[in-house]
Amino acid sequence: MSLIKSLNAGVSGLKSFQTKMDTIGNNIANVDTTGFKSSRVTFSELMNENIGGNGGGESAPSLSNQVGLGVRVASVDRDFSQGTIENTGKTTDLAIEGDGYFMINDGTQDLMTRAGNFTFNQNGNLVDQSGNHVQGYNANQSGNIIGGGTTENIQVDFENALAPRQTDEVNLAGNMNANTSIRQIVSAQSAFTDGSGNIAASGTDINDLSQTASPLAAGDTVEMEITTNDGTGTETATFTYGAGNDGTTLGEMADSFNSGLTEGEVSLVDGMLMLRSGELGSSDFDVASLEVATGSGDINFPGFDVTQQGETNKQTMSTTVYDDLGKGHTLMLDFTQVAENEWSYQAKFADGEPINNGETGTVTFDEMGQVDSGGNFSIDFEPGNGAEATSFEVELGDSSQGTSFTQYSGANTAKVVNQDGYTQGSLVDINIDGDGRVQGVYDNGQNKNLAQLALGEVQNEDGLEMVGGGLFRATSAAGEVFIDTADSLADSSINAGSLEGSNVDLAQEFTEMITSQRAYQSSARVISTSDEMLTEAVNLKR
Structure with missing residues (x-):
């Protein structure tokens, strides 16, 4: 009954190409699914049956006569290549460029995903669309983040205010006109x-x-x-x-x-x-x-x-400095040219806060217009209103920051370029940078690191098991899972306001659909033809 073999071979073809059509259909259905990775089916031949020896000895061209028994699905492989990055404009939409996966915890286990359509829930936790927690490293009170250890649920306290910071340093830069006084x-x-x-x-x-x-x-x-x-x-x-x-x-x-x-x-x-x-x-x-x-x-x-007429002109610079309670005080520094290469300064506050030390002093310049003496001086004052006495350093230029304080025969451009204090701030916005740092933007103009997303990598991506919802579980076949931040992983960065699209190639899928359809039809014809041949064999008795 060798015709039974051809029937079984035809049936194996129907089953195998049905599986391939199932895979193609799933790929096409997910052509717009965020972070979706397409699959493909590969086939292998079933075992062969030996139908007799060659009968020709060792000199025969073939030592065996074998007939195949059909086809089977060898594997369903997933294509983990990069999908197209699509801009969305939403801050918490994230896409990974390069290798790696976002780490997600569903309450019982850590999972991995390329779908970065996240959002903050009512508790300030960063979650995916199923409510699973995005994993990473939360910052301490100083805004420092230590990555590489055990991950935790990323959480942002939107009600927490940024504590004020007392001014410790005021930086001046620019030019003092050497011809200011005449x-x-x-x-x-x-x-x-x-x-x-x-x-x-x-x-x-x-x-x-x-x-x-x-x-x-x-x-x-x-x-x-x-x-x-x-x-x-x-x-x-x-x-x-x-x-x-x-x-x-x-x-x-x-x-x-x-x-x-x-x-x-x-x-x-x-x-x-x-x-x-x-x-x-x-x-x-x-x-x-x-x-x-x-x-x-x-x-x-x-x-x-x-x-x-002789004139003594001055250059006035002002800024706001902050005490330890975060109250601002308007500082004014008057620089008066009293001689060639010599300026006197007087510090005062617009609201009359008393200065204990550093109210007056002298700054001198050398023949090249560079600060010769008096380049740094301290000012101590009494802020009042319950704040402790405040002391800060005034620095004229900073070579480490590429700024200078000079005296040339040119325009007066000297000004306060920075002071490091600020008042209390309320969180008004969130930014996420390319290394996955979640930065809080406060209404006092300050930014602070709040958390950093973790990314995971595996040795063998084909060992990842799809568990639905764009999530993968690392099986033993995936090898060791490496978890760290994007700046610690080679060739990996995070795009905020973007999502990674599906990597399904519709042209390829439709081509595969056509060949699968023809192969399915051909397998059906093998069955129908074998059936007709069996009918003829049965009719021999009549």
Whole structure:
């Protein structure tokens, strides 16, 4: 009854291709299922039956005559390749790029999934659509996360406020204009000229000036009296014509005056005497008189006017600093240029909080415009309202952060770039970064790490058992399960606001469907043909 074998072979084909159609149908049905991994069916031949020896000895081309008994399903394999990443915009929708699985606990066991459509439940637990808890590592009170150990349910307390932090450091950066404060300048009302009416030069002899009515004789003196910078007194400088080292020219007279003055500087510019105060800023510096004091000579010296008022300008920077109760206090720092490369500062608070230490001080710069001294200073103040005395450090520039505090001849750009204190904050939003860190965003502008998702990997993905709902269980065939954070696993990252789509290829599935249909039909034809042949064999008796 060899026809029975062909019937059984046809039946095995029907069963096997029915299984393949079941698999194809399941793949197509899940073409839009988040994180779905498609499957495929592979076949293998059933055992063969030997129907007799070859009868030809060792020289025969075939040593046995075998007929197959049909086909069977060898395996149903799952394709774990990456699905398409689809943007959703929802913060708790997560997709894994690369290897790894989200770890889920259903209350009794840890499971694995690529479907990251999570949400927070009423208790602040991050769960999947079936209410299973997403696993990871929760942060401590300081926001520190220690991964790699035993995982726990990720939970966020949405009602918990972020405690305030006292200001410990204030950072300043930018440029202080080296020309912020200016000196007072006093200039002659007219220029000296020589006998030809030309502008006199520094080498012109005083007796050759058109302003000299009677020549000076050796030993005659000329006195310049100035009003000091603070306006409380006068200072006199004397030039002796033709005697000692004083000389006889205009330039030599200016040099002689300079050697006798301590609060001003005399120069000759385009034939005019010009005097600069010895100090920056607002000044009473002026020329009280310039005349021939002794001798027979006579010179018509011009009068003098203040052509540039001295100004002491300041650069003010402000920020809010916080005490240990989180109350803000408006700090103002006034930097005033008091000399070349030297600035004084004064600290004060807008609401008048008393400063115990560090209210005033000095900052100096070197010739390259870099801070030379006073780059760091402390301020202690009494915040009041039940808070303890607060102390913080003011740092001018920070090379480790790439910021600098300079004094160049340019625009004033110095400002407070950072202070590390803040007031109490309420949680207003959640962000999840590429390493799976769940970060709380607070209404005081601060961010804090709250938790970090765990990812798992197995040695053999084909050893994962599907348990429904996009969840896999690691069987013994999967090998060891490695659980850690995304930043500790090679080539794995997490995309927030995205989901991994199904990896089903519809074109491939429909092609497989056509071949399966034809194979199924062919197996049915084998059965119907074998049946007809059996009928003919039975009819031989008639």
